Amino acid sequence: MATENLIDCLNPQQREALLHTEGPLLILAGAGSGKTRVITHKYAYLTQKKKLKPSNLFTVTFTNKAAEEMKHRICSLTSSELKECWIGTFHAQCNRILRKEIKVLGYKPEFVIYDEGDQQSLIRHILRELNIYEALYKGVASRISNLKASMITPERFISSGDGYGFDEKLAKVYMRYQDELKRCNALDFDDLIMLTVKVFEEFPEILERYQERFQYILVDEFQDTNYAQYMLVKLLASGHKNISVVGDDDQSIYRFRGAEVRNIQRFEKDFPELRIVKLEQNYRSTQNILDVSGSVISANPVRKKKSLWTDKGKGEKVHFYWLPTEDDEAKYIAKLIRDIYLKGKHSFGDIAILYRINLQSRAIEEALRRERIPYRIVGGISFYERKEIKDIISYLRLVVNPHDNVSLRRIINTPSRGIGAATLNKIEQESKRKGISLFDAIISICNGKSSTQSVVDRLKGLVDLLREFSALKKESTPEIITHIIEKTGYAEGLSEERLQNIAELMASSEGSSVKDFLDRVSLVTRLDENLPDNMVSLMTLHTAKGLEFPIVFIVGLEEGLMPYFKAFDSEEELCEERRLLYVGMTRAKEMLFLSGARKRRIFSKLQEQEPSRFLADVPRSCCRWIEKAFCRHEKVEKATGNGKKPVSIKIPYKTGCRVRHPKWGVGVVRDCYGEGDDMKVCVNFPGVGIKRLALKFANLERI
């Protein structure tokens, strides 16, 4: 695209954001205000007009998917290939840097990346060793993760002990953990960021090189950066100060994993010459949706004021349904979706159902299935978290690095090869005594005299196996996997589904070396799923970030779920829950349906629920407020703020009931939808076919 066009198709604020190319810039981009457009156009502008090479631009996004999409859009804007570009998540970018630079910290450049599961199992192991209550491992893991996200190294943490002993213990675990990672030549997710910053801080000459290379820094979703990530971009930008960050404090929903909205204030303070541009025109939603979401979010006390507007007009009212039980809620949604579909203006792919926690999807799935509505869960359990996948990956890691203790522990007896707890214990002891890796400890035991022949044989078998795999390093990855599975007998007794997963893993490993494959696998935690085609999308509110749908349902708007009860005693977290709802609401382009249930099963208990407190802030004038009473056949619409008269909605013809039509005779009702005078019935008349009739004129007779 020619440069003029890059600029012309932007509104004045977007244009300002694009043209400000010297010095720091903060773009406060409200939901749906076209921020991706600004970033991609700016990228194109910088490369075309300012003659920067893609390798001079450092761009970070929140997810891999966002990175891919951004690359794609830039390519089509500039109609050229993007080679040597630096567009990716913080983790992917840091990985790339560390592969080149980590030697200075004493790691080898072939380090592996441990995911959360690996991290937890290592911490668990350390707790057991240090005789600390093992069940704490999750909490400890998340504390350590937070420390790393705040750039607090073990050494620094020790010096700030609370004097009660607990922190001292934590510090001990932290130290051990970090030590053990290094021995295994492994980094966890947080290390990727923390260690990159460490390299930059301790080796200014390296930092300088990168500062020179990256002449412009672009950061997306800035409100969700943690302190370490902030430090990273700050360091990179501190020379030329050419940095644009895009964010929306109202959409900050990752505090629980260390994101700090404060980074926006930090940014203002650290770069005093900062220019701020607000993008307030919304290109996504109707005015009603903006009014409702806007009034919900404005109840948050601390936020940058924004007033989003649109020229799309009022649109449909936002609906709220209050139903007796979660099953009723699910059924009602399924029914509504059917109605919408039958009206013919929308396909299933236009619809998303959002919820707070994964477990809520169950009831909805059931109802959708019953109504034969195709759906797909987006972002459920990660592909790479499945047991069989993690096992294979552990084998692959050992191919690259046999001293990877976490991976070795994982597969030492999988599939079972007669190495049980007793033997493992012995190996651990040996490794500790000699200060060597588990792998070397096994070899040492084999050479020693202290064990029975049968134990030694089994251990030798494992060592030979691993050595054999290691020798295959140069083969193609699928071949190596095949070999592993054959030689270990891993596939024996595995369910069809699991085998299928392994086959999928092999297919996706086609064409990359083991190292590259492991890299990709650990950073792209889920196969970049495209949104399902012509299916209703089900996902959590978090997952919905960055997406948009013509029609959005948000379910379970009840106290305890939304806001989630764990947030009850923290003002900050309640604000975050509110933002989460806001993010969900602003995904909707045309229609937004909210709902809740009076009774819900949670952890096998039937609970009385109250409507979410957030609903109190919804202006009734934008809404249709419907409470379905206990009696099944009676729905009462409460008076709305602007004095609408209560309307009772009846469904006179249930699906499956028989009716007589003056012309077509007897038929079976397939569906019944719409309300008031617009009520439509869908009837199948044998020998005539399916007819859609306006109830008002059809003269149907119930029989």
Added chain:
DNA sequence: CGAATTGAGTTTTTT
């Protein structure tokens, strides 16, 4: 050492 039974904890969100 492995299988089976019991028991506990679990369910917020993710790179």
Added chain:
DNA sequence: ACTCAATTCG
């Protein structure tokens, strides 16, 4: 309600 893990039994 359900899954995962530890413990116990064979």
